[in-house]
Amino acid sequence: MGSGQLVTVFGAYGHTGRFVVAELAARGWVPVPSGRDAPALEELADGQGLDARVASVEDAASLDRALAGTAAVINCAGPFASTAGPVIEAALRAGIPYLDVAAELEANLDTFAHYSERARQAGAVIIPAMAFFGGLGDLLATAAMGDWTEADEAHIAYGLSSWHPTTGTRLSGAVSRRRRGANRLRYRGGQWEHLADAPPTLEWDFPEPMGPRAVIGEFTMADVVTIPQHLSIPDVTTYMTTEAVRDIAAPHTPAPIAADDSGRSDQTFLVDVLVRSGGSERRATASGQDIYAVTAPLVTEALERVLTGRVKTRGLASAGEIFDASDFLHALAPHVALDLHPRKRTA
Numbered sequence: 001m002g003s004g005q006l007v008t009v010f011g012a013y014g015h016t017g018r019f020v021v022a023e024l025a026a027r028g029w030v031p032v033p034s035g036r037d038a039p040a041l042e043e044l045a046d047g048q049g050l051d052a053r054v055a056s057v058e059d060a061a062s063l064d065r066a067l068a069g070t071a072a073v074i075n076c077a078g079p080f081a082s083t084a085g086p087v088i089e090a091a092l093r094a095g096i097p098y099l100d101v102a103a104e105l106e107a108n109l110d111t112f113a114h115y116s117e118r119a120r121q122a123g124a125v126i127i128p129a130m131a132f133f134g135g136l137g138d139l140l141a142t143a144a145m146g147d148w149t150e151a152d153e154a155h156i157a158y159g160l161s162s163w164h165p166t167t168g169t170r171l172s173g174a175v176s177r178r179r180r181g182a183n184r185l186r187y188r189g190g191q192w193e194h195l196a197d198a199p200p201t202l203e204w205d206f207p208e209p210m211g212p213r214a215v216i217g218e219f220t221m222a223d224v225v226t227i228p229q230h231l232s233i234p235d236v237t238t239y240m241t242t243e244a245v246r247d248i249a250a251p252h253t254p255a256p257i258a259a260d261d262s263g264r265s266d267q268t269f270l271v272d273v274l275v276r277s278g279g280s281e282r283r284a285t286a287s288g289q290d291i292y293a294v295t296a297p298l299v300t301e302a303l304e305r306v307l308t309g310r311v312k313t314r315g316l317a318s319a320g321e322i323f324d325a326s327d328f329l330h331a332l333a334p335h336v337a338l339d340l341h342p343r344k345r346t347a
Contacts, residue, residue, distance in 0.1 A: 002028030006070040007303065009033055010055065010063075010087055011077025013040040015166040015256065016101055016131075019263065019296035020076055021048070027300055034066040035077060057083050063090035072303055075100035078168040079175040080107035084128070088115055092124055097306050101131035101295050104172050106179050108134065108225040112316060119316040126316040130302045131295040132269075134222030135319040136286060136336075137238070139329050140273040141227050142320030143340050144284040150232035151277040156223050157204045159213060159270035160244035164256045166292060169248070187224045190234040204239055206272050207285055207339070215239040230321035233275070256292060264290040286329070288336045297335045301328060 007024055011017045012033035021031040025048070033045050036056040045052035055066035063086060067073055073091050077083045080102035088111070091098035102108055111128045119126045129135055137156040145151060165173075183194040200217040219240040227236050247253045256265035270287040288294050302319065305311060311322050319328070329338055 002030075002304065004028065004030055005307070006030045006032050008053070008067050008070045008073040010066065010073060010075045010083070011035050011168075013037060013044045014076055014078075014168050016168065016292045016295050017076035018044065019293050020074055020101075020299060021050075022262075023296035023300045024074075024303075027304065029300075029303075032066070032070055057086035060086065060090065063087060064093060067091065067094040067096060070094075070096060071307055072097040072099065074299055074303065075102075078102070078104070078172040080104050080172065081110070081175050081179070084111055085114070088126060091126070092118065092122060095122075095124070097125040097127070097303070099127045099130045099299055099302055099306075101299055102129050102172075103131060103133040103169075103222045104176050105185055105220060105222060105225055106176055107172075108222050112225070112229060116316045119314075123314055124316075125306050125311070125314055125322075127302060127306070127319065127322060128316075129222040129226050130299045130319055131222075132291040132298065134226050135298050135302070136271060136294075137221070137223030137273060138226040138318050138320040139323070139325045140271060140284040140286055141223070141231065141233075141275060142325035143329055144273050144275045144282045145231060146282065148275070148277055148282075151275045152233070153235040153237070153276050154227055154231070154233045155237050155239065155274045155276075156221070157206065157215060157239040157272045157274075158219075158221070158244070159204075159206045159210050159241050159272065160291065161266075161268045163244035163247040163291075164253055164265065164267065165248050166255055173248075184218070185220045185224075186218050187220070187228065187236045188234070190228070201242065202239065204241075204272070206270055210270050214242045216242060216245045219245065226318035227320070229318050256290070262293065264293040267291065269294075283339075285339045286332075286336045294332075294335055297332055301331055 024031045034053045041052045053066040055062040186193045202217040204215045221238045259266040
């Protein structure tokens with residue numbers, strides 16, 4: 001548990017940021033809410049007796065003040081195409097770890113491209129996509145690999161009961177679409193492909209009680225960025241249930257609505273990961289409630305392990321590379337139900 005150390009949460013007043021602030025406080029850390037919206041920041045800080053620090057990515061000095069005297073920074077402010085670089089730079093200047101919850105493909109690709117060498121040289125810790133998208137799938141794929149050193153392909157299927165996007169999700173998605181244009185991204189043969197056709201609709205056999213569901217294939221998410229960074233798997237594909245895709249594509253789908261005292265919505269999820277090597281396959285699954293809320297224990301557990309030295313490497317790394325994947329996943333109980341020893345099959 002936290003030892004009363006200060007942790008800056010940039011974008012603390014956003015939907016996911018509020019969950020992160022609450023989780024940090026519950027674990028004994030002292031959140032330092034930060035961001036550019038002073039009224040929203042002050043409302044959050046006053047309600048919890050916290051020290052708010054107004055900062056903007058356009059003002060490096062303000063970011064330095066926001067991070068001063070803190071043990072780490074968690075970036076929850078999208079679009080991450082705009083915020084990741086400046087906040088990482090501030091973390092490097094301050095000499096503290098940086099974690100974010102970015103789901104944007106392009107932003108995560110940029111982070112790995114621009115900061116891998118600098119993080120290595122500085123001995124810094126930078127962990128992007130430490131969230132439901134990116135972190136959880138990466139940990140599950142790593143755990144499923146077990147003693148395999150390589151595999152032919154990895155598949156991550158998301159069974160969401162619904163997907164009511166936050167304002168941040170919509171803004172980040174718009175930025176990604178502008179950068180990508182008419183193309184979509186796919187990872188095949190160890191390379192990124194830009195495709196102009198529509199992704200396929202397929203059926204995925206989820207574990208019971210969900211069972212077979214229609215999914216959009218090649219619905220490329222952050223896991224497809226993080227997994228190949230450290231696992232020797234040339235083909236990585238993610239899938240999304242069609243109901244969730246319809247929700248997020250519709251312009252008038254409302255934001256999440258709290259269904260319990262913690263602020264979680266009634267959305268449920270099941271993540272089913274399959275890795276194949278030759279004629280053998282291994283699976284791992286995770287299920288829970290509210291993809292935004294579950295990001296808080298994911299990134300907070302990561303922070304705690306970084307600050308207590310429970311890491312396998314330093315530098316810029318994804319979740320499965322820097323942490324013991326199986327141990328980390330088990331630490332997420334009761335937020336996530338796991339099956340890390342599911343059915344195996346040999347052709």
